[in-house]
Structure formats: C-alpha cells, structure tokens
Amino acid sequence: MSARSPATPRRSGRGEAPDSSSTQQAHGLADGEIAARLLAWFDRHGRVDLPWQHPRTPYRVWLSEIMLQQTQVSVVSGYFERFVSALPDLPALARASQDEVLALWSGLGYYARARNLHATAKLCVERHGGDLPRDLDALIALPGIGRSTAGAILTQAWNDRAPILDGNVKRVLCRLFGIDGWPGTPAVEKQLWSIAASLLPDARLADWTQAQMDFGATLCTRASPACAICPLQDACVARREGRIAELPAAKPGKPLPQRETRMLIVEDPAGRVLLWRRPPTGVWASLWSLPQHESSDEAQAWFQRHLDGDFASARALPALDHGFTHFRLRIHPRLIAVSGPRAAIGDNADLRWASRAELATIGLPAPVRKLLQEQTE
DNA sequence: AAGGCGGGGAT
DNA sequence: ATCCCAGCCTT
Incomplete structure (x- = not known):
C-alpha cells in the first residue's frame, strides 16, 4: 500500500x-x-x-x-x-x-x-x-x-x-x-x-x-x-433567526417575479386564531386567510388599531414559500398572543376568530393551512 | 465563473 | 413543474 x-x-x-x-x-x-x-x-x-x-x-x-x-x-x-x-x-x-x-x-x-x-x-x-x-x-x-x-x-x-x-x-x-x-x-x-x-x-x-x-x-x-x-x-x-426556509440560499436562476408578504398568527388565550377575509378579487379571492401586510410597520399599525397586546412580543416563524404560475410568494409569518379580542372585531365582517377545530371546515389558502398546522404541532 | 453531464425522488 | 441529489471535469 x-x-x-x-x-x-x-x-x-x-x-x-x-x-x-x-x-x-x-x-x-x-x-x-x-x-x-x-x-x-x-x-x-x-x-x-x-x-x-x-x-x-x-x-x-x-x-x-x-x-x-x-x-x-x-x-x-x-x-x-x-x-x-x-x-x-x-x-x-x-x-x-x-x-x-x-x-x-x-x-x-x-x-x-x-x-x-x-x-x-x-x-x-x-x-x-x-x-x-x-x-x-x-x-x-x-x-x-x-x-x-x-x-x-x-x-x-x-x-x-x-x-x-x-x-x-x-x-x-x-x-x-x-x-x-x-x-x-x-x-x-x-x-x-x-x-x-x-x-x-x-x-x-x-x-x-x-x-x-x-x-x-x-x-x-x-x-x-x-x-x-x-x-x-x-x-x-x-x-x-427564522431563516430555515431561506438557507442555504438557492442557486440564482431565471427568477420568477418574487413577492414578499407578512402574515400574523394572532392567538387568544383559548387558542383561537384570528382570520381575515380576503377581497373578492385577486389571488385567493374571498377566502379566509390571515391578516396580511406589506411591511412590518404596516403590520404593527394594524395590530395596534385592532388588538390589545404587545406587538414587540411577536415571534418570527420560518418563512414559507408558495409558488404561483406567474410569481413566487414568500410569506414571513409572525406569531403573537393577545389577552383577548376587542369588541370591535365582533362587528367586523372581514375578521373572525376560529378555533383549531373549526379551521378544518374553513376555506383557507394551502400555505396558510400548512402554516397553521405546523404551528399547532 | 459557468456549463455539461442523467436519471430519479420529493414537493 | 421545479429543484436538488454522498460532484467532478472542461472550457
């Protein structure tokens, strides 16, 4: 040898x-x-x-x-x-x-x-x-x-x-x-x-x-x-850092247009989740989904307008990618617990609380359902 | 630094 | 459909 x-x-x-x-x-x-x-x-x-x-x-x-x-x-x-x-x-x-x-x-x-x-x-x-x-x-x-x-x-x-x-x-x-x-x-x-x-x-x-x-x-x-x-x-x-989905970085290729968005998983003490009804046009038209925003600032402003709680306590979850035929969407979810709903939510036709059991019967976009299921595990 | 090489598994 | 896989070699 x-x-x-x-x-x-x-x-x-x-x-x-x-x-x-x-x-x-x-x-x-x-x-x-x-x-x-x-x-x-x-x-x-x-x-x-x-x-x-x-x-x-x-x-x-x-x-x-x-x-x-x-x-x-x-x-x-x-x-x-x-x-x-x-x-x-x-x-x-x-x-x-x-x-x-x-x-x-x-x-x-x-x-x-x-x-x-x-x-x-x-x-x-x-x-x-x-x-x-x-x-x-x-x-x-x-x-x-x-x-x-x-x-x-x-x-x-x-x-x-x-x-x-x-x-x-x-x-x-x-x-x-x-x-x-x-x-x-x-x-x-x-x-x-x-x-x-x-x-x-x-x-x-x-x-x-x-x-x-x-x-x-x-x-x-x-x-x-x-x-x-x-x-x-x-x-x-x-x-x-909630970057499991992003690392390792993908090979640069002919990129489909990439969009980014943020979603909030708001949970009340009973474990219910706050859902938001999407507009009647565009992707996921009229489906129940999660409160969604373009930026962190926008999300914070929305949260403080609708809910009681400390936005800074929100925890970043791993980003979730979802592909459409014409673009790619990266969802940055945040999980936040609140002490209870504000009265105003009950009067809002576009917002509702849903228990984990109810979620199975509600029409949700696939990535949102995946997100909520993973979050439950 | 980039492209070629193959077929299949996982999502 | 798209990406990636117990990579290496050539250009």
Whole structure:
C-alpha cells in the first residue's frame, strides 16, 4: 500500500480558517460540541445497514462514493449490489472491458463516472499495486475523485482525518452557521470547507462522515427539516433567526417575479386564531386567510388599531414559500398572543376568530393551512 | 465563473 | 413543474 502515516490527529480543536472566525462563533457552542452531539445522534439514528458498509472495504467505499455523486441512496443500492457481484474487487474492475463497466452502470447516469472509475482502477494497478492510495492528494489525482470524495474515502475506508463537503454538509453548515450566499460560489464554498475542517473530531472519523450525511439526508432535510427533534436546535443560527426556509440560499436562476408578504398568527388565550377575509378579487379571492401586510410597520399599525397586546412580543416563524404560475410568494409569518379580542372585531365582517377545530371546515389558502398546522404541532 | 453531464425522488 | 441529489471535469 502506498501511503502515508495513518490517522494521527493533526491538531485538536481550532480550525484552519482565519477568515471565518466570526461565523464560527455564531453558533455559540464550544469546540468539539457539534461533533459530539452529532455522533451521539448518529449512535441512535444513523444508517448502519447500507450495502457498502458490510463489508466496508476501500474498494466498496470508493465505488459507493462514485455512484453516490449526485445520486440518491435509494437509487444507488441496487446498482451497487449488482456491480460488486460482477466485479468484486479493484483488480477485477481493472481487468474488465469498458463495455462491461458501462453495462453495469447503465441507467445510473453521468456516465463519465463509469469511465473514470474504470480508468482509476487501471491507474491503481499501475501506480499503487492494485490498491487505492491512502493519501489525499494521490486520491484527488485520480480521475473522478475530487476533494470531497477523497475525504469520504479516507475517513470511511481507513478512519483517517479529512473533511467532506457534499450537498448535505453544505446545507447543514449554511443553516447552523447562518451563511448567506449560494453554496456553489467559490467564496462560500471556501468558507464551508474551512468550517468543515474545523469541526473534525479527533476520533471516529468514519462515523463522523456518515453522521453528517445521515443527519442531512434524514433530519436536516431540504424541504422540511425536523428542527423540533434536532440535537443542534439551540445552536442553529437559521433556526434562531427564522431563516430555515431561506438557507442555504438557492442557486440564482431565471427568477420568477418574487413577492414578499407578512402574515400574523394572532392567538387568544383559548387558542383561537384570528382570520381575515380576503377581497373578492385577486389571488385567493374571498377566502379566509390571515391578516396580511406589506411591511412590518404596516403590520404593527394594524395590530395596534385592532388588538390589545404587545406587538414587540411577536415571534418570527420560518418563512414559507408558495409558488404561483406567474410569481413566487414568500410569506414571513409572525406569531403573537393577545389577552383577548376587542369588541370591535365582533362587528367586523372581514375578521373572525376560529378555533383549531373549526379551521378544518374553513376555506383557507394551502400555505396558510400548512402554516397553521405546523404551528399547532 | 459557468456549463455539461442523467436519471430519479420529493414537493 | 421545479429543484436538488454522498460532484467532478472542461472550457
């Protein structure tokens, strides 16, 4: 095996990222605490029965990592089993014809991955005695292996210490540290790499890599993260600032017109919610909805005109996106409790209180219903 | 810095 | 329909 010294922790604690110190402090946890919590979570909820984990050899780790580039676990599993049955080790892959390799890959997409896989197997036979090199730069020098895949191989195959930065890690770090900007830009990516390096624990590196991916894939998911049961909820900047829906920032594209609005969830002591009837024209015409305003100032003025309570006590909830055919609407909801209704509301045909049970029978816009349901949970 | 590469899952 | 996925390589 060509190689370098195994698994000696280079340094403990602080990362190698002078330019990201400000964001690294934002989460408010001590060094090592994030990894400790995620590893504890992994011990209870991590995925431990994936096909490439039994047995976990360098060849199987490498093959799985290549197949998993831009491809979900549920899709890869079947292909992986078929592939390793036909070509059970690296020399067998090196000996195979390109046609056979491509046939085993057929349907997986991104066929350059298969050609590079085959080329790398041959190179490993030539250069590295038929094994994958246990060295970051030597791995990256092989076709189809970038920095993240190299890190995943080193950690999973040998428990060596190296960071990864896949889609899961990017999403988790952007939320946890409140990082703005599309993660695809070099500047953001550089910052994420430095944070990923700074979070590395000193042991259990294979578990650490798997823990991050499992956490991103099953808990801190793109569309509906399970923040309520997240082991990092108290430290998450996006959670604290109500920006879960906004982070990570989406790839800039041909933008549909984007509109923003604010909605108030006003709750009385009995748990009833204040509804507002929308005008008879325009979107959601005549549907019952939530009090809605263009700006925070407008919302505050409306609140003070209609209700008794402290507007400053309103809590920002995560923004909610809703798509129409011709524009995209981002709703910024706020939750506020009031001591009781003012008499005037009873006389207002466009305002009413509704209990949670009544809501099921009232025509509400889909995002509003979703919002109120989530709020109840 | 941007585009190409594929097919499928989730919403 | 749209976005994204255990990214990497070329231009």
